[in-house]
Amino acid sequence: MAILATNLIVENYRNFPSFELEIDERLTMLVGRNAVGKTNLVEALQLLTAGRSFRRPSPAELVREGASSCSLSLNLTGEGRVIDHACRVAEGKRTFLRNGKRCRAAGMRGVVPSVLFCPDDLDMVKRGASVRRAALDGFGVQLNESYARLEGAYERVVEQRNALLKDGALARDLIGAWDEALIANGAALTVHRLALLARIRAYVREFYAALAGGEEADVSYEPTWDTEGADVIAELSAPAERASAIERVHEHLARALATHEDEEFRRGITLAGPHRDEVRFSIAGRDVRTFASQGQQRSLVLAWKLAEVAVTRDILSRPPLLLLDDVMSELDAERRAAFIAGIEDGVQTVITTTNLGYFDDEALARSKVVTIGHGQA
Numbered sequence: 001m002a003i004l005a006t007n008l009i010v011e012n013y014r015n016f017p018s019f020e021l022e023i024d025e026r027l028t029m030l031v032g033r034n035a036v037g038k039t040n041l042v043e044a045l046q047l048l049t050a051g052r053s054f055r056r057p058s059p060a061e062l063v064r065e066g067a068s069s070c071s072l073s074l075n076l077t078g079e080g081r082v083i084d085h086a087c088r089v090a091e092g093k094r095t096f097l098r099n100g101k102r103c104r105a106a107g108m109r110g111v112v113p114s115v116l117f118c119p120d121d122l123d124m125v126k127r128g129a130s131v132r133r134a135a136l137d138g139f140g141v142q143l144n145e146s147y148a149r150l151e152g153a154y155e156r157v158v159e160q161r162n163a164l165l166k167d168g169a170l171a172r173d174l175i176g177a178w179d180e181a182l183i184a185n186g187a188a189l190t191v192h193r194l195a196l197l198a199r200i201r202a203y204v205r206e207f208y209a210a211l212a213g214g215e216e217a218d219v220s221y222e223p224t225w226d227t228e229g230a231d232v233i234a235e236l237s238a239p240a241e242r243a244s245a246i247e248r249v250h251e252h253l254a255r256a257l258a259t260h261e262d263e264e265f266r267r268g269i270t271l272a273g274p275h276r277d278e279v280r281f282s283i284a285g286r287d288v289r290t291f292a293s294q295g296q297q298r299s300l301v302l303a304w305k306l307a308e309v310a311v312t313r314d315i316l317s318r319p320p321l322l323l324l325d326d327v328m329s330e331l332d333a334e335r336r337a338a339f340i341a342g343i344e345d346g347v348q349t350v351i352t353t354t355n356l357g358y359f360d361d362e363a364l365a366r367s368k369v370v371t372i373g374h375g376q377a
Contacts, residue, residue, distance in 0.1 A: 002078055002346060003077065003079055004023070004076065004112070004348050006022070006076070008023065008041065008044060010044055010071070013063070013064060013071070014037060014043075023368075024348075027367040029359070030350065030351065030372050031354070032354065032373055038372050041350075041352075041372070042325045042350065043055060044072045048072060048074040048108055049074070049321055050109060050142055051096065051106055051107070051108035059089045060089075068091075070088070071088050074086070084097075084100065085108055096108055106145070106148060109148070113143065114323055115308045115312065115321070115322050115323065116325065117302075117305045117325070117327050118325040121305070122297075122301055122330055124304070125288050125292070125297040129277070129279065133274075136200075139196070142312075143312065144192070144315075147196075150185060150189040154182070154185040154189045154273075154275070155275070157181045158182065158270050158275050161175070161178040161182055161270050165269060168265065182270065183254050183257065184250070186253050186273045187247075189274050190249045191245045191246045195242070196311070199314065203303075203307035203310045205218060207302070207307060207310075208300055208303035215284075216283070217281065217283045217299075218281070218283075219282075219304075221280075222280050223249075223277045223278075225249075225272045225273065226252040253272065253273060260272055283296055288300060302335065306343070308320070309343070309347055319346055319347045321350070323349075326352050328353055329355065
């Protein structure tokens with residue numbers, strides 16, 4: 001049984017003095033011209049389900065110009081529960097609340113995870129490795145609190161270790177303790193990544209073939225510390241091998257740090273670890289950044305997003321809230337139709353668009369269409 005987002009209310013948020021959105025249990029289309037606030041509503045839904053925004057705004061940027069504070073609230077219902085998520089911004093500080101009680105941003109996660117697809121995501125394949133790592137990790141932290149803790153701990157270790165490396169030769173006697181912390185956290189984070197990517201990979205291959213007329217694609221993990229990433233992924237197919245995989249990665253990371261120690265002190269940065277690993281897409285064994293057409297690259301990103309939806313359902317036994325922000329205008333008619341067809345039944349979806357002509361009669365018939373206009377903003 002699903003938990004659904006039913007009602008979003010914003011006050012003095014972005015360009016809205018006040019707005020209430022009733023969300024359909026199936027498909028809600030937000031239609032209107034550019035710059036009327038459609039993306040702002042998608043951002044509000046992401047903030048209240050994932051505890052973060054793809055825009056990475058400061059608290060002050062959420063407050064409507066001329067106002068001193070703003071509020072956002074989302075009602076979630078299902079499985080015999082009614083849950084209220086809220087965010088308040090005042091005096092430059094952002095506060096999250098769950099059922100009226102203050103909580104961390106992490107408190108927004110897990111009830112109804114959200115999968116967001118925006119125009120910037122269409123460049124995920126072509127851009128740097130950090131974008132693909134962030135996509136994988138951002139998805140992982142919504143599904144598993146241990147993943148979130150490991151990612152945060154690892155980032156702090158890298159930051160502190162880099163600061164020590166910049167101190168030069170005097171820091172060599174102190175680096176050992178940070179090496180141990182980086183290896184322990186890095187090995188555990190890597191294995192979490194590999195386990196999640198193994199799930200995503202199977203669906204990416206399936207969905208890409210459906211979107212691309214049977215053409216074969218793949219996604220792999222390429223670590224900076226070794227060349228056996230695919231072997232580790234295969235090892236993780238059996239849950240009992242998790243501890244063994246962590247031990248293997250631990251050993252590889254230790255060797256890599258020892259190998260790079262002198263260069264790291266020269267450059268003042270940590271050169272090996274999951275913060276520098278690559279998630280790579282390929283078609284017929286060839287790197288898509290070099291050989292794939294724009295259409296092939298976009299089909300891969302579509303397949304990745306559909307895979308996130310499927311994996312969420314597999315892991316949490318409930319579908320996510322799917323947020324599609326103005327992506328239909330970036331796709332040709334064939335890919336639009338294939339993507340909409342690939343959205344599973346029972347997946348609550350919110351789409352923003354400037355043109356209802358992008359959708360066929362069947363999609364419109366099962367949608368709630370909400371017009372967003374300057375008069376509401």
